[in-house]
Amino acid sequence: MPIHEQSLIRPENLKTHDKLVIDGIDVSGHWSTFIESRVVTDYNERLQEEIAALPGGEHIHRCWQCGSCTNSCTVNAVNPDFNPRYWIYLIRLGMESELLRDKDIIWQCVSCNKCTYACPRDVFPEGVMKATAHWLELKGHTPKSKSMHFDEEFSEQVVATGKIEEGRIIRGFFARTAQPLMQPWLIEMARRLARHLPIKLGMLMGLAALIRPRTRRWGKARRALEEYVDEQQTKQRAALGLGDLVEMAKAELNGAGKRG
């Protein structure tokens, strides 16, 4: 299997002149191909640290760029632009603007862990993909992905009641992402499902949608989990430099208090 390389030369920077004569010699077409140089000025020296501060990104520094992750990747097989090895490279160099060119596909990682299985350095690339997708959202580079909406819908239900109910998740997800629930293929599924189903089971499923399954005596666990989530979010925002504004505002207020 080949190592899936990603060319660092952008196609739009390859310049060819259809008609060009230099010192009387015709160098039209391929002869005159040159690469327009580009200058990267916006290195984010802290990029690797920022990704490493988010859950899953902790081991990014171990990567030695062997390419096994991309080579084994499920999503890369359907979309060659999905290239974990290359993104890890960009993050380690701090090339934020380059990374942002792929910002709309990074969330598509399906968490199959083929990369984790293949990685010789225990980078846990799956985690790095999640951390990067998370980073893009926290920094405001991408709107919340559909996947994040789904994860949030799911997690909120678990934290609230200790259990989930699939119908409620699906309805909640379609509502959050403003999609109609009645997708033709879902209707076809329901039709096939109803074929042999006894009315009793159908009723049970309908009831499950009304009666929310829940773990008993869950209240204390719920509060402990909510506290933990708050605490982590504050930490993560601080690591990404997003807590600064809050801190500045606080300092300002304190200062004003003292001066006054």
Added chain:
Amino acid sequence: MSDTPVEDKKAKYQRVAYYPGCALEGTGHAYNRSTKAVGKALGLELDEVKNWNCCGAMEVKNIDPKIQTYLSSRVMSIAANEMHADVVMAPCNGCYHNLKKAEHDLAHDAGSREVVDRISQKAGHATYQAGQLETIHALDWIKQGVGEEELKKRVKNSLKGLKVANYYGCMYTRPRHIFPEKDRGPGSESTSQPHFMDDLLEAAGAENVDFALKTACCGGAHTLSDSDTSTKLVLNILRAAEAAGADVIATECPTCHSGLEMHQVRAETVLGQKTTVKMMYFTQLLGVALGLAPRKVGLHENVSDGIELLKSKGLE
């Protein structure tokens, strides 16, 4: 733990704590039903974990992995400390994977231990300690708790002539480090070429086809949030199974199973790509082989209707 001799495992798996998980109360209802029915027919016993909670599936870890560790640890704490079980069995790959991951993280990562302990204390239950329990999959339960020899003796309706592709999905074997008991030579499960389901179905008389996509991913993580990718991935799996000559794809995970069924329908309605291979839980197939009626193992609850197929093979 993983070096327990075969005979001791038989005794140890005779009666285990049972963690069905949320999916088995919803779309995976037929898996729940068939697992219980097959266990009963084979003389194995299940004690459902009392007042269990969701393990976090594939979603909660994306919000915060340590919350997922806590959720799984609470289930294990109840099984170990309130029910005094030694073994907990989870038939869903997602649950099985999460419990294994929690076990690993609690054994190796002080940060996870600290968070789990803090939340457990606030929630008012004993903190689960790594090593208290052994987590197994329904495949381990039947393969090691009963074994092929015993199973063969109990087969009433051999699955002879039924061509099966065994599909294990992602979470049963990856990532490798959370399954220290796998890849340990003869008798143990393999993470690159899993075979426990193949072994059991072969003992039940089925003809296993050579199937290259045993551990391919169905895109279950984005089944609704990136449906087009999932449909493509599922279609690959269905096509590969058909090309290998399979009548049935045997599954051992409710998420895999409903993912394959759902995107088979979606591939047909959205892309016009029709496939006819049927999905059945391995417990449904074992149940039929043990002489249980198709309804007893919930075959009528499957979206992909395999009842006609079984009839045509004289299996009903």
